Structure formats: C-alpha cells, structure tokens
Amino acid sequence: MSKSRDIIAPTPSPETEEFWRSAREKRLALKYCSSCKKHHYYPRAICPHCFSDSTEWRDAQGEGTIHAFSVMRRAPVPYAVAYIELAEGPLMLSNLVNCDFNKVRIGQGVRLCFSDFEGGKLPVFEPL
C-alpha cells in the first residue's frame, strides 16, 4: 500500500469550480462538447477541439487504462504520476494509488478513487 504524500491544493477558478466541487462529492466531472461530440481534458469553457462554447459537464464512468506512468523515487514518500486513458477518450494526468508500484504495467485497467487533501479530494486511480 502506498502512503500518502503532501498534496499541493489546487486553486480553482470560476471556470473549474465545478470540477473540484464534484471531486469533493467523489465524482469526476469532465467537459463534453455538444458541437463536436467529444470530451476534453483538462476542462475549459470553450472546446479546444472545435472552439465551440457549447460545452457541458458530464460525470465520467470512472474507468480507464494506464497509458504511461512514472514512480517518483526521489520524494519523501514515493508516488506515481500517470496518464490515464479515460473510457471517454482523453488522457488525464493523475496518480496511481493503493497498489504495489513494482507490479503496475502500462495497459492495465484502473478505477477512479479519491485522495484527501485539506479542503478537498483529488481524483486518482487504483489498478484493477
């Protein structure tokens, strides 16, 4: 099991408050564009794929696969950053938790979970 590390709290903007409010309720809110029918990440008011302003929040299924990861060994508590390929399509920069870092592999399935920090929760993933 991985121990917890010190998390730098995010500084939400009016544009992203919904993302962090959802996370506190243990939901991963993604932005979806009703013009080009695609999700994007990180969330924006205007779609970076087609530049439409018809974007809306949609909760993610909370499933994905590991696209790439790196275990940060030179840290007080080693931790893993990862790009997760979400079931909805986009890659999301996150963390891998609740696992033996030596057994994690690219391509492995993961499930959404949450790490606590003072005042909020961080959407992270645990390998299946």
Place this chain on the structure above:
Amino acid sequence: MSIRDQAYIAGIYEHPTRKASDKSVAQLHAESALGALRDCGLSAADVDGYFCAGDAPGGVQMIEYLGLNVRHYDGTEAGGTSYVLDVGHAAQAIAAGKCNVALITLGGRPRSEGVATGTTPRIYNISAPDVQFEAPFGATLVNLYAMSAARHMHQFGTTSEQLAWIKVAASHHAQHNPNAMLREVVTVEDVVNSPLVAEPLHRLDCCVISDGGGALVVVRPEIARSLKKPLVKVRGAAEAVKHSAGGQIDLTSSAAARSGPAAFAEAGVSPKDINYVSIYDSFTITVLTQLEDLGFCAKGEGGKFVADGNLISGVGRLPFNTDGGGLCNNHPANRGGITKAIEAVRQLRGEANAAVQVKDCRLALVNGIGGGALANKHCSATLILERE
C-alpha cells in the same frame, strides 16, 4: 519572407561560472553581454535590438540596467529554448530592417538559490490554466519527461542502456572542457546503476543544475563581414508548439517534428548534410526524441541510433553537444538553449576544444525544447547554421 542568409551570429559568450553566489542575476546577464560583444569587437552602443526571456529580471529593466538604446525589443518566453528561438526572431527583425545588432542574454542562479528544479512542482503563474491539473498530482519536470521515456520504451522497446549512451557520449566530451561541472567519463553501467529519480530516469539521465549566463550577438551581413571572426550564417530557423490537445497527446514525439522540417526546408538541406548537432539535453530522453523527430533516424529507432558511441565526436556518425551539454557541462538558469547555440558556433568557427572539434564542420543544427515537458506542452526551436 525567408530569413535565409539574412543574419549572422557574430558574437558568443558562455559565462565560465557554474556557481555565482557572489553575483546578481542582472550582473550575470551583463557580464555575458560584455563577453559576447568583446568576442566580436562590437560595443553596447552598437546594440539596437535586445532579446531576453523569463530568466531576465524584467526585460525593460534589463535594457535600463545595461544602459542600451534599442529600437527593437523582444521578450518572448519559451523556457530553455527561448534563446534558440531568439536567433530566428533576431534574423527576422534584421531582415525587416528593425535592427542591425541584436543582443540576446541569459543568466540565473538556481544552484546558489537551491532550486529543486526537476523534483518538485514549480509554479510560475498560479493563474496558468494547467497548474491546478498538474501540481496537485505531483507532476514535476522529471516525472513528466519520465513518462515520455516509459511510453517510448513501451511502444518501441527502447532501453535504459540505450538512453545511457547519450550521457556517456556527453561525458566523453565534457572531459575536455575545463569549465564543465562533471568532467568524469562515465559508462552505461554507471548511468543505469545511479539512483532512480523518477522511473525510468536515473540521476545520470538528468542534466546538471548550474548558475551561469550566456549571450549571443546576431548582426546583418554587412556588419558580420566587417568583423574579424569567422562568418557563421543563419541558414534556416523555425519554431513549433506541441501541447496536450485536450487530452489527445502522443507522449513519444516533440514539436521538433514540425520545427525541424520547416528549418530544413528554409535552409535547403537535409539531415544527412549536417556535420554537428547541438540538441537540448534536459534529460537523455529529450535528446533521443528530438533526434528522431528531426529525421536523423526513424521514429522508434532512436535507441539503436544513439547506442555504441554514435554521438561521440571522432567515434560516431553524429557528434553532439561537444561541450558536454546540459548533462555534464552547464545548464545555466535551468535553461540550456543558449549554450547549444554557442557550442554550434564554436564548432563552425573551429574553436571547439581540440579533442572534440569536428573536422571541416560546415553545417550545424541546433534544437531546443522548452516551456514545459515532452509529455504535456512545449516549444521547439530549430536553427541551421552554416560556416561561410
């Protein structure tokens, strides 16, 4: 309008310091500027264009501090590649008649100031839209680059030993540079047995952290021909930005895949014509990725290409970073672009350290990656320089 043959790099200077606890950042810029102007026989009064980036303690402030009287100012920020970019921008300004003598400076003291450059999140601007989606997850420079390395290994079978050859080659060059921070020749085993920082990158896959400075003077052709130094012409220059595209990113390629071909097209040459390359080496994977994207080998073949000393001057087919690069010599202000341009000019002038000087060096390529990481967003700038 092409900038081909419109400008020359006339003056260069790499500050010899690697630890400058007794100097100010502005002073490092000024001492570097003085060095580059002396190198080509010009004075501060000749400078009518000034270029700097995010390491400068204010661009307008620097113009005031240096006492310059300029009619063209460019403070474009693109991280460590800013100064490679600046050479192209200076050539554009000169071609457009906006200035005749462009001064580019860099300086900084991350070593004296104890900056944990790659291993802790560095937040320059809390309002930058990406920060809240990276810093809380502990994304740092080194683990972002490490994910590119991990993905390259997964997709193409690249190995840690192949990456290590890049550091080995740099160390072979650094042994001849009296100012280099790390002059000891290392082996592949030394690299892969050094402590892991962010898997799969080891300590010796990472560049040094050094204080220092550097400067370049770019001038119009008539001025270059009136000076005493060998003529080094800007034959091609291009830039490109790559980013995470709303979550659709290929971790294994860089913006050099676009800036490289554009610079080659402007110069009218191809990778096989190049005698020497300066390649940004924040990490070993940075070099491997750029070499592939610039067309020196096919995508995915970089591991085989860099192995067995192929980047060592006098040994391999493509001598690189003959000053020891950022991996062994110097990475002043955490920004390695200016030293890449400086060493390419030394090679073209025939002024490199004798043991690493490339024979009949006529065409050199400089490439820098900066302003982020391979794995999220960055700017690539490519220069093709020619000894006339």
